[in-house]
Amino acid sequence: MVGREKFDADLNFVQSLLLDLSNAAIDNLDSSMNFLFQKNIEGALAILENDEHINRMEEEINDRVILLIAKQQPVATDLRRLMVLVKIAADMERIGDYACNIAKETIRIGKDEHIEPIVLLDEMRNKTIKMLKQVLDAFTNENMEEAKTIAKLDDEVDEMYGHIIRTLLNTGVNNPAQLSQVTQLSFVCRYLERSADHATNIAERLLYLLKGKHYELNN
């Protein structure tokens, strides 16, 4: 049985850490796309450096949750909340990794001239960032309805992904010299699409926290 006051204080601290981690990961993803469009190598390097901080925050969340479980033996919603915090931290840390991957592609592309389809990635980025901010907001306010709307946005991101990949492939077929950047931008496109999937995961985790049942929002 949990000692309520201490437990609530520790839990709030872990939740605030998760918010910090989430905001840092979303910022990194957003910035990594800006640096890609700007060919900003310095910025891309800073993304890689920031990721270390994101990784440390995830580790701290895991350590604190393990201690809380060991010392307080929480049950029911308390226990689900801790499990969900750990899982969302992993989702967000993964999004931070995707930001790093995008930064690495930026470094690889360097100062080469961008191929035309790169502009399509901007809208996909905007949609993905919107999803992530929305799901974080839903989580913070424990808003089930908002969480449920995430799946629709994810469908839109998936459609964009299909369209952009097709466009990039066509570009590669018609301009073999651009194949290298086609591949790099295809990867970027994939990282955004996966980030949006993690947003959907987070929405499902919120529903599990609130209802104690497993949901598949993508079905």
Add this chain to the structure above:
Amino acid sequence: MMVQTLEKGTAKQMVASSIVYDTQKLNLWYGNHHALKNIDLQIKENEVTAIIGPSGCGKSTYIKTLNRMVELVPTVKTSGAILYRERNIFDANYGVEELRTKVGMVFQKPNPFPKSIYDNIAYGPRIHGIKNKKVLDEIVEKSLRGAAIWEEVKDRLTTNAYSLSGGQQQRICIARCLAIEPDVILMDEPTSALDPISTLKVEELIQELKQDYSIIIVTHNMQQAARISDKTAFFLNGEVVEFDKTDVIFSTPEDNRTEDYISGRFG
């Protein structure tokens, strides 16, 4: 099969033979104090049923009603019925001795008799007329084995039971209970006076005993209820707030009061 939380009037169909106790609209008063209110609970055989709730919620009163021990309190009044194996234990012609032969009880504090280990265990069978030494020897060994303490005491059966540790004394009390071959074992906070290792031994023993007995345990230790019971009833202010599988009670309880209690928000 069945289960059932009658507090919301949702009695489900149950296999009658698997039900040990069927409590129906039980009310109990100590003088003017209404201690148990409309309790409906069905307890299944070969399961461990845990009763949890804050102090004064009626959980000990309820368990002491199941073997009519509560009648020792002069001001007690009851209404409703408790069917034990389909017979109302409050019926005028239901002998309390007959009931307690079938329903053993283990208390919070180990309470062996100031006698040898052997005589503690043989006490019940002797009262029931068993004099044959060989038969008594067999009962004593079987009961001590059943209570997982035979190996520890087999070479000193003539020693006074008081010389044993608290955990051993409690297992002697469980063995004494088994010696009369009961159907049900009631346990009223059986480990609250024991150290963690002894507690673990008694908890393991409870898991073994449920193969042959139905066990109803009152516990203040919610982790213990979560660890060892199949079903859990949450009592509050003399009422059953929720009764369900223990897995449900400790993961997704239906009633907010249950969640608040098991999460330490009150109690």
